[in-house]
Amino acid sequence: MSLATIPDPDGRQTADDRTQAIRDHLRDAIVDRRLAPGTKLTETEVGALFNVSRTMARSALQMLSFEGLVRIERNRGAFVANPDPGEARQVFAARRLVEPGIAAAACAQATPRDLARLRAHLADERRHMDLRGPSARRAEIKASGEFHLLLAEASGNQILHRFMEELIARSSLVIALYGRSGASSCGHDEHGGIVDALERRDAAAAQALVVRHIDHIEADLDLDQGRTTSLKAALSSLRPT
């Protein structure tokens, strides 16, 4: 594992802050696939890596298991989650229920500052999409997810924002596992359309666009054929050209 230690220059972090920081680092590593699905995460190793107690490491792993990114097995320990296609579909079914509500609330609540942040984010996403390669793809998946979190922030509902943090973490893992490489994880034009609808305060349009967008993200995944195609893709990419 190559994970950074947690900076604490003035030594003022509480145990909760540190647990949260470990969880954030591990979550990024899982979603970025620096930690492969199925990898065992021992409390001792996580503790040593971040220079914290096993208790704190355990708390961070438990937080990740609540979010569905880590699977804790009795007597066996914690493992990076490996969502199957059925679970992947459930993530998108949940998003189809939650996100239209967020879009409607954001239409009513978004401040000029929220709208400016969303516009600035669209410009960032466009920059990521122009780049190529695995690290660019990881950055693009992350930026795409952040758009949906900004939308949740604009709704002004912190509980919905918390739900979305979990759903986006799970979605990002699913997209990293099942996304067809080359396809965008989130159509940039669709994000732009959603922001346009927010600016017009057109809740019906924003809701419809969000649902269509989630349908498109799910349709771009390779959930029907499972992972055998990944093997095929892996082998064909090794073929000399």
Ligand SMILES: [Zn+2]
């Ligand atoms: Zn999106």
